[in-house]
Amino acid sequence: MPTGTSKDAAAGDPPALASPAVAQAASAEASGSRPAKRPASRGSASYPRKRANKACQVCRARRTKCDNQRPACGFCEKTGAICTWLPNDLSSFDPASLAILERFDQLESLLLSTVQQNTARSLEQTPVTPHSNTAVTYQDEISEDQLGCVDNERVNVRLEEVLQWDPLQTQLSAFVCPPETHQDHSVRFSNGQEYLSEELDMVSCDEMIMCFWKSVHSKNPILVQEDLRRRMNNVCMNGIRWDAESCLVLLVCALGTISSDFGENTEDEGQLLAREEETHRLAKAEHYFSAAQKRIGVCLGKRGLLEAQCFFYTGVYLATTMRLEAAWSLFLQAKVACQDFRCLSRTDAPTEAPGSNSEVQDSLLAEECTYWTCLKSELELHHDISAPGFRSIDLWYPERFPAPPRNNMIDNDRPWFFYLAEIALRRLANRIMGHVARNYDLNNPRDLSRAREATAAFEHEAQDWVTSLPNPNGLNNISSDVLNFILKGHLANCYELMYWPFLGHALNAPSTQTLSDPENVVKSLKLCVDRIEINQPGFRHRHHGTYGMVRACARSAFVLLAAHWKGGLFPEMMPEHWQRSVWSVIQLLEFWKLEIKGANKWKEMMVYLLPESKGQSC
Structure with a gap:
C-alpha cells in the first residue's frame, strides 16, 4: 500500500466505511466546532445541574464547597454569617417535570396547613394549668400515638x-x-388428694358457678353465663375430657371454690376458725386446678378465644394463691393467644359493619373484653415481677373501648x-x-x-x-x-x-x-x-x-x-x-x-x- 494513503488517513480524512454520523462528528472536530445535540426522548433525558443551585450565596462568593445544610450551611452557622439561597433555577426542566414539582409544592402546602389547624384546635380545647399561662395537656408530654415500649427500670x-x-x-x-x-x-395444699374424682356433679357445679360469677366474673366480665352453664353441663354429663372446654370448666370450679365474699375474714373474732375453713377451701380448689393444669397443654401453640380464656383464668388462680411469677407468665401467654383478635387491627373503624349477624358481633365483643382483661392483668404484675429479659413494658393499648353487650353477658x-x-x-x-x-x-x-x-x-x-x-x-x-x-x-x-x-x-x-x-x-x-x-x-x-x-x-x-x-x-x-x-x-x-x-x-x-x-x- 502506498505510504501516501496512510498519511492522508492519519491526517484526519474519514475512511470510506465510516458512518455519516461519525463522519459528521469528525468533520466538526476538525473544524473546531461541537456537533449539535440530538434531542433525547422524555424517558432517557437528563438535565444539566447548575452549581448555583448547590451552594449558598456566601459559599459561592468564597468559591468553596457548600454542605447544603438548611436553614444555614455549616460554614455560615460556624461563622455567624447570614446564609441565603437563590431560588431554584428550573429553566432547564421540561414541562412534565415542572408539573410534578408544582404538584409536590401543593401537597407540601396542604400538609403544613393541616398540621397547623390540628395544633390550633388542640390548643383551643386544652385547659389552662395553674403553673402556666399557656394551654397544656398530657398529649404535649405523651400522646396515645407515642405509647410504646418503655424500660421498666425507668418507671x-x-x-x-x-x-x-x-x-x-x-x-x-x-x-x-x-x-x-x-x-x-x-x-x-398437700391434702388436696382427698377430693380426687373423675366426675363432677351438677349440684356442686351450680354452687361453684354462682360463687365464681359473683366474686370473679363481676370484676372481669368476659364470659357468657349461658355458654358457661352449657359447657359445665356437657362436662358433667359426658365426663372430664382432655380438651380446652374441660380445662375452662375445671378452672371455674377452682376459682368458685377459693372465692369468698368481700368483707369476710376482716375481723379478729373467729380468725383461727376462718383460717381453717379457708385452708380447707384452698385444698379443694387446688385439686380442681391440678386437674385443669393437666389439660392446659392442649391450648399451647393455639390462638383463639377459648385458649386465651383458659390461660387467663389459670393466671387468675395462680395470682390468687400468691404465685406471682407463674401468674404473670400465664397472663403473658394469654396475650399471645389474643394476637389474632380483630380488635387489634389498630383502627377506629367499627369492628363489624351494620347488619352483620349477631353471632359474629358477640364473638367480636368477647374478643375485645378478653384482650383488655389480659392486658390489664399482665401490666399490673409486670412492675412487681421485673423478670430478667423482660425489662420493657409495652404501653400500647387498643384505641377502642369494648362495646356494650347486646345479650345476657352480665346480670346487670x-x-x-x-x-x-x-x-x-x-x-x-x-x-x-x-x-x-x-x-x-x-x-x-x-x-x-x-x-x-x-x-x-x-x-x-x-x-x-x-x-x-x-x-x-x-x-x-x-x-x-x-x-x-x-x-x-x-x-x-x-x-x-x-x-x-x-x-x-x-x-x-x-x-x-x-x-x-x-x-x-x-x-x-x-x-x-x-x-x-x-x-x-x-x-x-x-x-x-x-x-x-x-x-x-x-x-x-x-x-x-x-x-x-x-x-x-x-x-x-x-x-x-x-x-x-x-x-x-x-x-x-x-x-x-x-x-x-x-x-x-x-x-x-x-x-x-x-x-x-x-x-x-x-
Whole structure:
C-alpha cells in the first residue's frame, strides 16, 4: 500500500466505511466546532445541574464547597454569617417535570396547613394549668400515638427500689434480716388428694358457678353465663375430657371454690376458725386446678378465644394463691393467644359493619373484653415481677373501648360500668407511666416546669374520670363494695405515679438542697396514708389483686418511713397519724407472711424503723 494513503488517513480524512454520523462528528472536530445535540426522548433525558443551585450565596462568593445544610450551611452557622439561597433555577426542566414539582409544592402546602389547624384546635380545647399561662395537656408530654415500649427500670416505682433510697439505707445498715417464714405452696395444699374424682356433679357445679360469677366474673366480665352453664353441663354429663372446654370448666370450679365474699375474714373474732375453713377451701380448689393444669397443654401453640380464656383464668388462680411469677407468665401467654383478635387491627373503624349477624358481633365483643382483661392483668404484675429479659413494658393499648353487650353477658349493668371505668383508668395510668419514664431532671427549671404542667393536666383528667362515673359519690363506699374498693385503689395508683418523680427526687436529694416542688411532695405523702386507709377493708380479702395491694401498701409505708428519717423540712410535711397507718401495714404483712415471699422481712424492717412500735407485738 502506498505510504501516501496512510498519511492522508492519519491526517484526519474519514475512511470510506465510516458512518455519516461519525463522519459528521469528525468533520466538526476538525473544524473546531461541537456537533449539535440530538434531542433525547422524555424517558432517557437528563438535565444539566447548575452549581448555583448547590451552594449558598456566601459559599459561592468564597468559591468553596457548600454542605447544603438548611436553614444555614455549616460554614455560615460556624461563622455567624447570614446564609441565603437563590431560588431554584428550573429553566432547564421540561414541562412534565415542572408539573410534578408544582404538584409536590401543593401537597407540601396542604400538609403544613393541616398540621397547623390540628395544633390550633388542640390548643383551643386544652385547659389552662395553674403553673402556666399557656394551654397544656398530657398529649404535649405523651400522646396515645407515642405509647410504646418503655424500660421498666425507668418507671422505678417498685418496692425494692424504695428500699434502696438513701434515708432507709442509712437506717437499715445495722438491720439483721430475719429467717424466711414463707411456706412452699405444695406443702400448704398437700391434702388436696382427698377430693380426687373423675366426675363432677351438677349440684356442686351450680354452687361453684354462682360463687365464681359473683366474686370473679363481676370484676372481669368476659364470659357468657349461658355458654358457661352449657359447657359445665356437657362436662358433667359426658365426663372430664382432655380438651380446652374441660380445662375452662375445671378452672371455674377452682376459682368458685377459693372465692369468698368481700368483707369476710376482716375481723379478729373467729380468725383461727376462718383460717381453717379457708385452708380447707384452698385444698379443694387446688385439686380442681391440678386437674385443669393437666389439660392446659392442649391450648399451647393455639390462638383463639377459648385458649386465651383458659390461660387467663389459670393466671387468675395462680395470682390468687400468691404465685406471682407463674401468674404473670400465664397472663403473658394469654396475650399471645389474643394476637389474632380483630380488635387489634389498630383502627377506629367499627369492628363489624351494620347488619352483620349477631353471632359474629358477640364473638367480636368477647374478643375485645378478653384482650383488655389480659392486658390489664399482665401490666399490673409486670412492675412487681421485673423478670430478667423482660425489662420493657409495652404501653400500647387498643384505641377502642369494648362495646356494650347486646345479650345476657352480665346480670346487670353495674359490672359493665365498672369494667369500662377500670379500662379508662388503665389507659390513664399507661400515659402517666410514659410520662414518668422520661425521667425529667428536676434540677433543670425547664424540665421542672414541664413535669409540673403534665402533673396538673393528669390531675385534671383523673378528676374528669371521677365526675364521669354514673354515681361519683358512690366511689367513696368501699367498706362493703368490692368494685368501688378496686376502682378507688386504681385511682390511688394513678395519683401515685403522677407525684412519684417529685417524691423520689426530694427524698434522694442532698439534705442541704431546697425542695424543687414541696406542694407535690406533700400530696404524695398524703396519698401514702390515703392508700393504706383505702385498702384496709380488703386487707384480708383474697382475690387476684391481693398481692399487688399488699406490695403497694408496704411501699407507701416505707415511703413514709423514709420521709420521717430524711429530716429537714419533711417532719413538717408528714401527714397526721402516719405512724398508725404504718402499724396497720405491719399487721397486714403479719397476716400474709406465710403466703407472700418477703412479707415477714418487710414487716421486721418496719418494726425496726418505726420508733412508736417499740414494745408492741403483732
